[in-house]
Amino acid sequence: MHVLILGGTTEARRLAELLMALAPATGSLAGARVTSSLAGRVGSPRLPPGEVRVGGFGGADGLAAWLRTHQVDALIDATHPFAGTIGFHAASAAAAAHVPLLALRRPGWVPGAGDDWHPVASLEEAAAVLPALGRRVFLTTGRLGLAAFAGLDGLWFLARSVDAPGPPYPAQMAALPARGPFTLDGERELIRRHRIDVLVTKDSGGAATAPKLAAAREARIPVVVVRRPPVPQDVAVVGTPEQAVTWLRAHLGGTP
Structure with missing residues (x-):
């Protein structure tokens, strides 16, 4: 199984750690290949475990081609909530390449008593x-x-x-x-x-x-x-890396 994580966030790095820890085990994620893609906008990023690529794909079409060429089985969009158009490129590419897509987004902040x-x-x-x-x-x-x-x-x-x-x-x-x-x-x-x-x-x-x-x-x-920009409709969203692992198990033929 090959999982591509569009990363650069703490959650993306944590998800890569979880998947790499599960790879030697039994079940649907055993032996999973994990590739994290970083946009390259930070000079010295904290690299996640597993394979890492840096740079863009050339839009939605380029990402779809990469998914096909590298036989990706699941795509996780774990980019920053303000990453802009990458979420829409991911949705378009996943649909074109017939690859299941999940968005991993940390919950937003909520004002409390005393906030202005x-x-x-x-x-x-x-x-x-x-x-x-x-x-x-x-x-x-x-x-x-x-x-x-x-x-x-x-x-x-x-x-x-x-x-x-x-x-x-x-x-x-x-x-x-x-x-x-x-x-x-x-x-x-x-x-x-x-x-x-x-x-x-x-x-x-x-x-x-x-x-x-x-x-x-x-x-x-x-x-x-x-406020956060809009996200693509009809894309499954979870809030934690652990929930993303559960989703992957379900979509790659295993059980949560």
């Missing part, structure tokens, strides 16, 4: 609402979206991302290269030291970067939350 959230549909909308909310911004939306905020000359930004950003970006900005998971104490200190009065984040979900939300709540500062 401002949901928006895009980074551009986030930039539009910022001037009315604060002047010192903790920006945690990644290095590829900084152009949306480049015109806000009256605001100061602390922009955190795994890799150092390139232009265009805001004129008044301090870059903070860092990789999660982050701690609540660390996020509290960042907000205090930089006198942050508004946080901008994508609804990525998961525990690794959630402490910033708790720190913002404690500091009583507003949070601009970019």
Whole structure:
């Protein structure tokens, strides 16, 4: 059996670990070949076990051809919730190649008591609402979206991302290269030291970067939350790597 994981997330890496641990055992996943595909946008990614390929496929048609050529039996889309069009390419390619497809998506965040959230549909909308909310911004939306905020000359930004950003970006900005998971104490200190009065984040979900939300709540500062983009219809979705293993067993002829 050959499983292709479209990865780059903590959940994708965990799924590869689980499948590689199961491969020597008995049952439907015994001896499974596991290939993880990474987009290559992070300079030094944490590599999962098993086979790894880096780079795009050339759109939906290219992915469908890769599925056929490499005799893939199941496709798992475990990319970031904001990975953009890859989810739709995966759905199209899986249908064309007649390969079962599962989307592995960590649950989104939910506001709690004391939160002051401002949901928006895009980074551009986030930039539009910022001037009315604060002047010192903790920006945690990644290095590829900084152009949306480049015109806000009256605001100061602390922009955190795994890799150092390139232009265009805001004129008044301090870059903070860092990789999660982050701690609540660390996020509290960042907000205090930089006198942050508004946080901008994508609804990525998961525990690794959630402490910033708790720190913002404690500091009583507003949070601009970019909603997740739509996902393809008629694609099965699970929230954990363990659930993905159960799905694979069922679809590759075994039992959960």
